[in-house]
Amino acid sequence: MNFPAGPTGGAVLAMLGCWVLAVTATVCQGQTTFTSFHPERREWAFNHLTVHQTTGALYIGAVNRVYKLSGNLTLMVSHDTGPEDDNKACYPPLIVQPCSEPLTSTNNVNKLLLIDYSQNRLLACGSLYQGVCKLLRLDDLFILVEPSHKKEHYLSSVNQTGTMYGVIVPSHGQDGTLFIGTAVDGKQDYFPTISSRKLPRDPESSAMLDYELHTDFVSSLIKIPSDTLALVSHFDIYYVYGFASGSFVYFLTVQPETPENSMSSGGSSNDLFYTSRIVRLCKDDHKFHSYVSLPVGCVRNGVEYRLLQAAYLAKPGRVLAASLNISTTDDVLFTVFSKGQKQYHQPPDDSALCVFTMKDINARIKERLQSCYQGEGNLELNWLLGKDVQCTKAVSYRVNTRTHARTHTHTHCWVSTCSAPKRRVE
Ligand SMILES: *[C@@H]1O[C@H](CO)[C@@H](O)[C@H](O)[C@H]1NC(C)=O
Ligand SMILES: *[C@@H]1O[C@H](CO)[C@@H](O)[C@H](O)[C@H]1NC(C)=O
Ligand SMILES: *[C@@H]1O[C@H](CO)[C@@H](O)[C@H](O)[C@H]1NC(C)=O
Numbered sequence: 001m002n003f004p005a006g007p008t009g010g011a012v013l014a015m016l017g018c019w020v021l022a023v024t025a026t027v028c029q030g031q032t033t034f035t036s037f038h039p040e041r042r043e044w045a046f047n048h049l050t051v052h053q054t055t056g057a058l059y060i061g062a063v064n065r066v067y068k069l070s071g072n073l074t075l076m077v078s079h080d081t082g083p084e085d086d087n088k089a090c091y092p093p094l095i096v097q098p099c100s101e102p103l104t105s106t107n108n109v110n111k112l113l114l115i116d117y118s119q120n121r122l123l124a125c126g127s128l129y130q131g132v133c134k135l136l137r138l139d140d141l142f143i144l145v146e147p148s149h150k151k152e153h154y155l156s157s158v159n160q161t162g163t164m165y166g167v168i169v170p171s172h173g174q175d176g177t178l179f180i181g182t183a184v185d186g187k188q189d190y191f192p193t194i195s196s197r198k199l200p201r202d203p204e205s206s207a208m209l210d211y212e213l214h215t216d217f218v219s220s221l222i223k224i225p226s227d228t229l230a231l232v233s234h235f236d237i238y239y240v241y242g243f244a245s246g247s248f249v250y251f252l253t254v255q256p257e258t259p260e261n262s263m264s265s266g267g268s269s270n271d272l273f274y275t276s277r278i279v280r281l282c283k284d285d286h287k288f289h290s291y292v293s294l295p296v297g298c299v300r301n302g303v304e305y306r307l308l309q310a311a312y313l314a315k316p317g318r319v320l321a322a323s324l325n326i327s328t329t330d331d332v333l334f335t336v337f338s339k340g341q342k343q344y345h346q347p348p349d350d351s352a353l354c355v356f357t358m359k360d361i362n363a364r365i366k367e368r369l370q371s372c373y374q375g376e377g378n379l380e381l382n383w384l385l386g387k388d389v390q391c392t393k394a395v396s397y398r399v400n401t402r403t404h405a406r407t408h409t410h411t412h413c414w415v416s417t418c419s420a421p422k423r424r425v426e
Pocket of ligand 3: 325
C-alpha cells in the first residue's frame with residue numbers, strides 16, 4: 001500500500017501486518033539499495049505511520065512500541081507501551097480496580113497515532129487495559145499524561161488494527177476536539193461506536209477525553225443499540241480511516257449489513273455481507289444530530305469492490321484535477337477496496353484503487369438529505385434504530401422528534417449544512 005503524500009508533506013498510512021519500512025536511498029547503475037527499519041521483534045508489527053508536516057519526522061505506532069525516526073529511517077527514540085499483564089475481561093481495567101480474571105502478558109497493539117500539531121504532542125492509543133491513550137512529547141516521546149481514572153479514558157480493547165480511527169479538530173486558541181470511531185467487540189454498553197471528546201491544551205486537565213457534551217438526553221456519542229446486536233449478533237462498525245474537510249468530519253467504515261425488516265438473521269460472522277460507508281458529522285455538532293452516512297464502493301467490468309482496505313485524503317495534481325473536472329485545491333479521496341462483500345476478515349487479493357472527489361460525496365449526501373426532507377425514502381441507518389425510520393416531511397418530523405426526544409434523536413432529516421464557522425479574534 002502506497003499513497004502519495006499531500007502537498008503539505010503529511011502522510012498517514014494504515015499498515016496492516018507490515019513489519020518492514022524501507023526507503024530507496026540511492027539508485028546507481030541500475031542497482032537500488034534500501035535503507036530499512038525493522039521492529040525489535042518480527043511479530044511486533046507496525047500498525048500506524050504518520051509523517052510530521054514540517055519536521056518530516058516519522059512516527060510509527062507498532063505492537064508494544066512507538067518509534068520516532070528521521071526521514072532517512074534512523075531511529076531517534078523508542079517508547080515502550082507493552083507487553084503488560086492484562087485480561088480483556090477485566091472491566092473496569094485492572095489498573096483501576098483489581099480483577100479476578102487470570103492475567104497474562106498481553107501485547108499492546110497501537111490503535112491510534114495522531115499528531116496534535118497545535119500542542120506539539122502525539123496521541124497514541126493502544127489495546128491494553130480496555131484501550132487507554134498516552135500523550136507523548138513530539139521531540140523525545142516523553143510521556144505527558146496517560147489518563148486512566150475515568151470510564152471515558154477507555155476507548156475499546158479490540159486488538160485488531162483497522163478498527164479504530166480518530167480525527168483531531170483544532171480550535172484556534174481553544175481546546176481541541178477529538179472524534180473517535182471504534183469497534184466495540186460486543187461491549188456496546190461500555191463503548192460508543194463514535195464520539196467526540198475534549199482535548200484540552202493542558203495535558204493534566206481533568207476534562208481530558210471527556211465527551212464534548214454529556215447529559216441524560218443528548219450527548220456527543222452514538223452507541224450501537226442492543227436491539228441491533230439481537231438482530232445481527234456479530235454486528236460492529238470498523239473504522240478504517242477518518243479526516244476533516246471543510247466544516248465536516250468524515251469516517252470510512254466497514255460494517256455488516258443489517259436486514260431491513262426485523263427478521264432475525266443471527267448468523268455467524270461468515271454469513272454476513274459487509275458494506276463500506278462514509279460517515280459525516282458537522283465539526284461543531286456536539287449533539288450528533290448531523291450524523292449521516294452513504295455506502296461507498298466501486299464497480300469494474302461488472303465486478304463490485306465493496307470491502308474498504310485503506311484510504312487517504314489528498315489534493316490532486318494538475319492532470320488528475322483536470323480529468324476529474326475539479327481544481328487542485330479540492331480534496332480527493334483515494335481508496336482501496338477488495339472484491340465482494342463477504343470476506344471482511346480474509347479479504348481477497350483482487351482489489352481496486354478508486355478515487356472520489358469530496359465535492360461529489362457531499363453532493364450525494366445533500367441529495368439524500370433533501371429527498372428525506374421531502375418525505376421520500378429513508379436514511380438507511382437501520383443499524384442505528386433496529387429498523388430504519390421512514391423519512392417524513394420536515395414539519396411533521398420535527399414534531400415527531402420532540403415527542404421521541406428521549407429515545408431516538410439521531411436521525412434528523414433536516415440537517416444538511418453546518419452552522420457557519422465561528423470566527424474568533426485572538
Ligand atoms: C539521517 O538523518 C539524521 C537526522 O536528520 C542525520 O543526523 C544522519 O546523519 C542521517 N544518516 C544518514 C545515514 O544519512
Ligand atoms: C489479539 O488477541 C487474540 C486473543 O484475544 C490473540 O490471539 C492475538 O494474538 C492478539 N493479537 C496480538 C497482535 O497480540
Ligand atoms: C465541470 O465543472 C463545472 C463547474 O464545477 C461544471 O459547470 C461543468 O459542467 C463540468 N464539466 C463537466 C464535463 O462535467
